[in-house]
Amino acid sequence: MWIRLMYKLSCAQRTSRPAFCARSVPRVLELAGKEKNRFVLRGETKLSYCGGTNLSYCIRVRQKWLKRCGGVMTEQVYTVWGFGCKRAAKLLRLSGIQLYSLRHVQQFFRTSQDIVPPRCLLIYTPNLKTLQADKLVRSLRQQWPMVDVVLWSPRAGAHFVRRAFKQGAKDVVLSDKIEDLVDVVDTIIEEQRFLPRMNELNEDFTSSSRFEGLVSRSxxxxxxxxxxxxxxxxxxxxxxxxxxxxxxxxxxxxxxxxxxxxxxxxxxxxxxxxxxxxxxxxxxxxxxxxxxxxxxxxxxxxxxxxxxxxxxxxxxxxxxxxxxxxxxxxxxxxxxxxxxxxxxxxxxxxxxxxxxxxxxxxxxxxxxxxxxxxxxxxxxVPPLRERQEDILFLFAYFLRKLSEQYNMERPSIQDDFLDGLLSYSWPGNVRQLENFVERLVLTNANKVVSLHDFNEIMGPFQYESGSEAKAEKDKAPLSSLGRIFHEGQDMKAFLHQAERLFLEYCLRSCAGHVGKSAELAGVSRRSFTRKMRQHHLLREQFLEE
Structure with missing residues (x-):
């Protein structure tokens, strides 16, 4: 309610309607509740927010938070850590983001269980030398391989930006406006797909993630x-x-x-x-x-x-x-x-x-x-591909364990690399994932790895099943389609039966493996599973057939 009234007040202030403003200002302060102390009243009709920040921008930021919360304002707040970014704290808080401000960069590496893990790391680089910033970004990516690092570097040169991205920075904000920094951080948090899921699972099993030598978040x-x-x-x-x-x-x-x-x-x-x-x-x-x-x-x-x-x-x-x-x-x-x-x-x-x-x-x-x-x-025991949250968790677990075992620096992981982890079917399950991480640690220590590196590390294992499936697909018995057609049958019924026949062929060729069957059919796993449900097909019918 108060957001809508703030928006009307902003329009009235721009169009010089003092009577409406005089009536609306007390109402906004009343409805804002705990947020009231964030307003600055100038006269009877002028109301500003966050130390003079444009009111309509504040409304837009607040509305984005409302949209992210599903239309209901909640107490959910995302935590980011920042060095030299304290002046952006008020506007970040308006967007539902809590800034934990650090006095010196060494605090990034001194973590405590009492501190909420960050969704993003912010660094104001004019306080740092170029080489120091490069080393800091590289070290942060090793310490927090799944957390994005954003540099706030007003008027930085192209050479500095290239070096920052090479060391693993997610973004470099060249503007000195706080609003631009807030927009970048807000967009990054909205687009994060893997870290939020890991944090939610950590909350679900805070007591322990181990059971008699088994590790899982599923x-x-x-x-x-x-x-x-x-x-x-x-x-x-x-x-x-x-x-x-x-x-x-x-x-x-x-x-x-x-x-x-x-x-x-x-x-x-x-x-x-x-x-x-x-x-x-x-x-x-x-x-x-x-x-x-x-x-x-x-x-x-x-x-x-x-x-x-x-x-x-x-x-x-x-x-x-x-x-x-x-x-x-x-x-x-x-x-x-x-x-x-x-x-x-x-x-x-x-x-x-x-x-x-x-x-x-x-x-x-x-x-x-x-x-x-x-x-x-x-x-x-469910296969690894059916418990996606375990893919990321076990990957992080093996990465930490094997890096310590071989005394080697952990590689910095990019989002598309994690996307490759989740999209792969892992036919060898946890044993294959552990061997994959071991190859990753031994061949890419202290490097930034992307989807291209994922494909190289996976090597022939990623495409072997696909090539076999393609060879089988070329030998598909199309002649069997003729046996399901009979006189008087309409096209819809024929296509329904033909689709079922094709699904059965894919499942039979891949011994009931849904992921490989979807690859053979040339569709996503999700679409293939939906078609299986429509035709009442179960993978168990085709195991080792």
Whole structure:
């Protein structure tokens, strides 16, 4: 209300309507409330704001804040840190931006948990020498790789501006007007896409972002962690589903640590053990059971007695071993290969797979009763591409961790580089992201990296799936379109069926991978997902088909 009245008052002051101004000035001061002390009254009809700043500009800035808050003025205030910019504090505050003014530049690097992290860093450079400004910008980008740095440099030369941008500055304000600086800062904050999301996630999980060695800011992952806490102390078998690199073994270890079991955590990668030896590995054998059995062997079940046995790559277990495993789960006993006695064991079994077991059951390569026995409790670990907030958080986490590990300076990250991180599908999930960050640290220490560098660091991994998809696309079976057409069918129905057929082909070619299927179809992931919903298609129908 008071903003609209201020606007009318501004128009009246420009058009010399003293009667309206005399009536409006007290009303504006009344409605402004806490903002009243920011006005300066000159006579009975002249009202200025922020020490003489143009009133209509103040109204425009305030209206932009109102628009950013969704039409409702809130207490949400964005924090920026500044050196030498104290005179801009009042006008920044009018735009919903709180300036934390620093007395010297060293304070940029002395952070405290009591201070709100900045959305932007402002530096008034006439107080600094050119070389000092260059070094400061470079150091700030290393200290705050995701925070924009703005230089306020009235009447600076072109050489200074080029050097500033080369060191990683977001913008250089050449005007000496406070309004121009406020406009630049306001625009930068509005356009920021990654840092706000990180700050919001930090507020959501201020207590901790770790769970038994796992690091995440994703609500889906924290739902999974809470489920782990609830089921950890039970003895029920657990089946963990998820793509490669999502951290299934870490989830299993977390369950063991929370279970209170005193025995060991034993791991068996079922895909790495030859079929003829897996029986002996799991259940052990007696001396002379087969050629080469020179002494008794306990087997992993007995090694894990009182603890947990983790079976990774479960779908690789041969059928003849599956029956013995099922009997052990039901009876709680094992019989070593070549032995005659049943030996009791107290083992909790946790299994993991990245394959669809129901498909294996249909193919006859996996026992249905074993699948049900193992999935008394099952956990699904979401892939990294489906929890975008974790991409940025884990990237920052690995960047800090690996920079300290190799004792190397962190690179300065530009927005388009982060855009590349979010747009990539990460088929190798967290493991691939960690390896990517390691390459980044080792090859681009103390450099400013952009989307071009992202493509170079990613190398052949970024385009391999795309080239394969293109080759498959060239071999698309267009002849199948003829089979869905029948006499009397209108074009709308035909195109609907043709679209569904095309979606199924893309999903089948990419084994249910939505991101790759969208790339194959030549549309965005969002559009492809919307079409899947329209045709009632689920990615699970096409996993490893």
């Amino acid at each position: 609500p889906e992952m924290w739902d999974l962690f809470h489920t782990c806490i609830n089921i950890a102390e039970t003895d029920a078998t657990v089946l963990i589903l998820g793509e490669t690199g999502t951290g299934k073994e870490l989830i299993a270890r977390a369950l063991h640590r929370r279970s209170g079991r005193k025995g060991a955590f034993v791991v068996l990668d079922c895909g790495a053990v030859p079929e003829q030896l897996i029986n002996s590995e799991l259940f052990g054998h007696v001396k002379g059971a087969f050629t080469g059995a020179m002494h008794d062997k306990k087997g992993l079940f007995r090694h894990a007695d009182g603890g947990t046995l983790f079976l990774d790559e479960l779908a690789s277990i041969p059928l003849e071993v599956q029956f013995r495993l099922l009997r052990t789960l039901q009876e709680g006993t094992i019989r070593p290969v070549g032995g005659h006695e049943e030996l009791p064991v107290d083992v909790r079994v946790i299994a993991a797979t990245n394959e669809a077991l129901d498909k294996k059951v249909q193919d006859g390569t996996f026992r249905e009763d074993l699948m049900y026995r193992l999935s008394v409790l099952y956990l699904t």
